[in-house]
Amino acid sequence: MARNTELAELAESIFAASYDKDATGLDAAAWKACAESGLTTLTDPEVGGTLEDSAVLLEAAGAWAARVPLAETDLLGGWLARAAGLAVPDGPLAAVTAGVTGGDADTVSVELRRVPWGRSLAAVVVLDGDRVLVLDTAGAAVTEGANVAEEPRDTLRFTGVTPVAAAAAPAGAAAELELRAALGRSLLLAGAARGALARSIGYAGERQQFGRPIARFQAVQQMLAEAGSEVAAAAAASAAAARTARTAGFGDPATEFAVAAAKARCGEAATAVARIAHQVHGAIGFTREHDLRLVTTRLWAWRDEDGNESRWNDRVGELALQAGADGLWPLVTGRP
Incomplete structure (x- = not known):
């Protein structure tokens, strides 16, 4: 995928301006800047961005460990609301699949667990079987939680609340929502891997041992080369998935295959790159004070x-078996 240089530069400048290695929770300054630039609704047809544009944005967000729910808002919550014909609420969003119980004809009750950025969301878009509901988080009881990177993963409890809006779910919404989430996470992983590699190369060039930078030692060079190959593979797989999703649509088996391969490959790269980054940094990389943790914990x-x-x-294996001998090559390459 040809990198959108102008968009990449805009995203990098926003994330760099508000970068704070010691902060947690939503980065309000970065969110405001992204919203004013149209980046929080990038793939909205009215904005005109593509999934490949979103790939550039999310990779930059991952590299900078940006504390903004861009994938959750645009690729997931915003998409699901639009697909159901509902107005997209302003502010940070998330989308979840959950079984909702009704208090009466007009109200619902539900507990949503490990909602990304739950405490900072304006609304949650819920896929409840064959319907889509928009729930205002002002009516939720919040139990705060976090993942290992200290990103909010909260429990939201709604009891007898009236949805802001409701509509029938589009066909195939659950499958597409799952693929969109995996694609967004793959792109973020590719960016975080790039960020970890950049920090490692920089440190290896500065750290002196036996009178010379450790980057001049063959063993360190080999580790960095291995990490570089993993970063390249993650970037290629995630970019290919975004491109396939744009051209073929999320309902095409080729997209499901590409997204599945990307998420698996980016997960593999994450393990290798984090390991190598910490080996290069040594003991200092494991300290809370060092910003390497921001990308490796992610x-x-x-x-x-x-x-x-x-x-x-x-x-990936299931799809390959389903394609059979004659269909495997077109599935993998996207060509007949």
Whole structure:
């Protein structure tokens, strides 16, 4: 995928301006800047961005460990609301699949667990079987939680609340929502891997041992080369998945195959790159004071979120078997 240089530069400038290695929770300054630039609704037809544009944005967000729910808002919550014909609420969003119980004809009750950025969301878009509900988080009781990267993963409890809006779910919504979540996470993983590699190369060039930078030692060079190959593989797989989703649509088996392969490959890269980054940094890389943890903890957290490596590798195998001998080549290459 040709990198959208202008968009990449805009995203990098926003994330760099508000970067704070010691902060947690929503980065309000970065969110405001992204919203004003149209990046929080990038794939909205009225904005005109593509999934490949979103790939550039999310990779940058991953590299900078940006504390903004861009994938959750645009690729998931915003998409699901639009697909159901509902107005998209302003502010940070998330989308979840959950079984909702009704208090009466007009109200619902539900407990939503490990909602990304739950405490900071304006609304949650819920896929409840054959309907889509928009729930205002002002009516939720929040139990705060976090993943290993200290990103909010909260429990939201709604009791007898009236949805902001409701509509019939579009056909295939659950399958598409799952693929969109895996694609978004793959792109973030690719970016975080790039960020970890960049920090490692920089440190290896600065750290002196036996009178010279450790980057001049062959063993360190080999580790960095291995990490570089993993970063390249993750970037290629996630970019290919975004491109396939744009051209073929999420209902095409080729997209499911590409997304499954990307999430599995990015999860594999996450493990290798995090390991190598910490080996290069030595003991200093394990301290809370060092910003390496911002990307490596995200690599560890995100490789398991939205389906881990084993789950998506299994799906790759299932799709290959379903395609059969004659259909495997077109499935893998996208060509007849």
